[in-house]
Amino acid sequence: MLFPAPLIPGRLLRRYKRFLADVVLDGTGEEVTAHCANPGAMLGLKDEGARVFLSQSDNPKRKLKYSWEIVEADGAFVGINTAHxxxxxxxxxxxxxxxxxxxxxxxxxxxxxxxxxxxxxxxxxxxxxxxxxxxxxxxxxxxxxxxxxxxxxxxxxxxxxxxxxxxxxxxxxxxxxxxxxxxxxxxxxxxxxxxxxxxxxxxxxxxxxxxxxxxxxxxxxxxxxxxxxxxxxxx
Incomplete structure (x- = not known):
């Protein structure tokens, strides 16, 4: 499964309300809220400061244009999007x-x-x-x-x-x-x-x-x- 566009790197600030995550984007320092398509506890994968990667949607009907796809944990890339x-x-x-x-x-x-x-x-x-x-x-x-x-x-x-x-x-x-x-x-x-x-x-x-x-x-x-x-x- 290829991602349709390059993922956007950043640092995780917090994951909350199960389906939301605040992320600071690399380069610009912009703080965005991304959709977290994962209903689980995500033990060990939601630490503040963790390196994360987001996809971006161009769909104007979406409330949140970013989705959390990957987190770097234990020295490896881990996919967290349960839609895949x-x-x-x-x-x-x-x-x-x-x-x-x-x-x-x-x-x-x-x-x-x-x-x-x-x-x-x-x-x-x-x-x-x-x-x-x-x-x-x-x-x-x-x-x-x-x-x-x-x-x-x-x-x-x-x-x-x-x-x-x-x-x-x-x-x-x-x-x-x-x-x-x-x-x-x-x-x-x-x-x-x-x-x-x-x-x-x-x-x-x-x-x-x-x-x-x-x-x-x-x-x-x-x-x-x-x-x-x-x-x-x-x-």
Whole structure:
């Protein structure tokens, strides 16, 4: 995924009200407010003074013309925009990055299913079989090399796990794909101390046949590319 225009560097002043971030732009010193498309806690990624990169929109209807895309943390670029993972995973699936999910005949996004939910990606094979793919963005790293999910309580995530297991019960396949938007993690685990209920829902879904995969990203101010498998460790 190439960014359509060069990102604008700056320094983070504060992230607040979940979806807002004040940033001082490099060069001009202008203070701007950027949209932060990330509902999580962003542990370790929102320190004052952190180097950040913003995209700029020319859409006059947007209230905020800047969006926070990347933060530099732990010596690496980390993608924090949760609007991108579905597209990144779709690109990875077309590239055959996850062999178990390769060979599909069709791919659709945001398909209604379950109890008033939408699946991120629906894969269809030539015989009419389907695979429900739920994508989760991951950027928490508390131990070097180990990515963790979630970084805050996610009742919605637990609900989706249960609904995907229901699809397996009905004869479909279902898979969780955890997209690690950072280049410095080679393993993924659950942050069970942060959300025990999600951990329990994950365990139940796995017992019912829901699959789990993780992929990592190369992140630069020019592009984000899902480029490797990440081992799913000790879940």
């Amino acid at each position: 993972p579905n597209r990144l995973v779709e690109e990875a699936l077309h590239a055959g990055l996850i062999p178990e999910l390769a060979g599909f005949a069709g791919l659709r996004r945001e398909v209604k299913y379950g109890r008033n939910s939408r699946i991120d990606i629906l894969l269809e094979d030539e015989t009419g079989g389907v695979t429900y793919v739920e994508v989760k963005n991951v950027h928490l790293m508390r131990t070097p090399g180990l990515a963790e999910f979630p970084d805050s309580v996610t009742a919605r995530g637990a609900k989706h796990l249960d609904e995907m297991a229901d699809m397996v019960d009905q004869g479909a396949r279902a898979a969780m794909v955890y997209l690690v938007q950072r280049p410095d993690c080679e393993r993924l685990s659950l942050a069970r101390d942060i959300d025990p209920a999600y951990g329990a829902a994950f365990d139940a879904a796995r017992r019912r046949g829901v699959e789990a995969y993780a992929i990592g990203c190369r992140v630069t101010p020019q592009e984000i590319v899902a480029d490797r498998l990440v081992s799913v460790a000790a879940l």
